[in-house]
Amino acid sequence: MRILILGGAGLTGPHQIRYALARGHSVTLFNRGRTLLPADLAGVEVLHGDRAAGELRALQGRRWDVCIDNPTTLPAWARDAAQQLAGSVDRFIFISTISVYADMRLPVTEDAPLLPYLGLDRYAETIDSVRASGFRLYGPLKACSEHEILRQFPGRAAIVRPGLIVGPGDASDRFTSWLLRVRRGGEVLAPGTGRDPVQVIDARDLAEWTIRLAEQGTTGVFNAAGPAQPLAFAALLETIRGALDAAATFTWIPASFLAAQQVAPWSDLPAWMPGDGDAAGMMRADIGRALAAGLGFRPLVQTVRDTLAWFDALPAPRRAAVRAGLAPEREQAVLAAWRAARQGVA
Template sequence: MAREGGEVTATGPAVKPLRILILGGTGFIGPHQVAYALSRGHTVTLFNRGKTNPGLFPTVEKLIGDRNAPDGYKALEGRTWDVVIDNPVQVPRWVREAGAVLAPNVGKYVFVSTLSTYKTRAKIGMTEADVEMLNPPSAPDATEKDASYGERKVRGEMDAKATFGEGKTLIVRPGLIVGPGDLTDRFSYWPIRVEQGGEMLAPGTPDDPVAFVDQRDLTEFIVRLCEQDATGTYNVVGPRAGLSMSEMLYGCKAVTTSDTRFTWVDTDFLLERKLRPYADLPVWMPPRGNSAGWARMDISKAVAAGLTFRPLAETARDTLTYYHAQSPERQAALKAGLAPDREKTVLAEWHARVGR
């Protein structure tokens, strides 16, 4: 399938089939990753608790274990794999505990980290070499009560290198991960709200940059990096040519038949009303101060290694399809974005401010 910039996503069998262990594999980013790896001819084993989507991939080997339980990794003992991909790490000690069992018996460890490990994104065009990272938590069992998500991922990166060795460690730092299957609604809010039509609050200016990565582009890239025997660290976010807030919103509108009208509301006006960028107004972050380069990371290393991007229209359309397949209760309870009444109130206040 063609991708942005004329690249073509690798299809068909890989040159060298791999034995891949995926820790997780049935949540948000796992299913497409598994399906893509299988399509490339790799042998996949899944390790998880067996509670999330247990019916997926009936022909794939599944090992059961709870990473929070004593002897939680027992099912992995004595086994060997070419690659282990660790998708769901929330607690740094999971890396060390997995390594105690796996490090002697695997060729490569892939740690899915985050761009939130960077202490600041004030610089436009930050590369993987811009290593001003957040301070890692000192507590070996740090949880979300002890440290931020980014801080825990910093500790996870450090522990991965220390446990598996830098020569066997691949670190992928994605930005906001979006697409069908997302349960956070951080991107989904926008195509869903656009589809509903009417006057819609658009934050900041039309030229404010935004960035994200479709989970399918991310997971395919990880598999291809494994095929290349890559190590090191990669920033993974897109799209390749950059995207503005207006381009994203009009791109979402293009896959609907809605009559949506966008009203652009000044950043300071929104902040005065304590509307939170990236939460009440997800994806969007005002490009100023420590966030000037938030949506303008350097991804040239990943692109050179084969990162590709599907069109925005595909991501938006598939996100809407996934949303409409959910229960009415789930559709009515978005986890991000403005509530309708709050949006109407802010729009009314904005019109009163600007006199129209």
């Protein structure tokens, strides 16, 4: 196939490219050219343009079998790309997010209602305005972007809604911070009861499945999270400890106590959400439709080890500036407060 990837230099893109090339496909990227591709992909064709400025001229006069849109958040980007490519691409795969759903209190299926956009003009939103909203606009704008793709590619589009994407190349450190903390050993602040569900997907599993969707001509809407069977947060931390042979112990602290200590799920403790409350369904997405469409998962142990190997190969200044997780002194303060509270109860 001839595959066009919008973006392609972020977390999932390089994995998509490698997998597609290994399976005999040709790949073209369209991006601004500001992020360098890994050295092993330096020969891939890249067309340059700026979607924020509506600069799509490089896409004119070409044909592809399928387009994979990785980075779009803004409906204007989705509208412009879809209009430009509607006559030159047979099928479109749009990478959305699990955050599009209106009600995350319960497990979500692909047919659940989506967040409405309540702003003044969805086409006037910018990445800066998304950041200024504290990313509250992220889900609604992704939902609007999905609509733009489906409008231009009726019956010819696949919408993929991933959960937390992890693995080698993840610059957010949301998952990696847990690996680093467990590897450091000692007493680890473990949030909740240990029974809270958690869903993650290795970027390579997501990327490779996306290429297979393209090969099979699959259309429809799919939640994309893992693993195949439900995973509790305690099992996640124990898997990490076992994979790294780490000398770590876990002290489980209830969500209510963490809230009183102003320790927030997801932001302070990434990848964790309490098993009840307004976001309880965020880590319980129904993935049955994706499994039926061929989504598969490598062992979590492999994701853990490969992610750390990738992180350990980064330059020292980058490794010294972990971008997620509690600072060690903050973690120790909360653990001390929990011990004092427990002594007071006793």
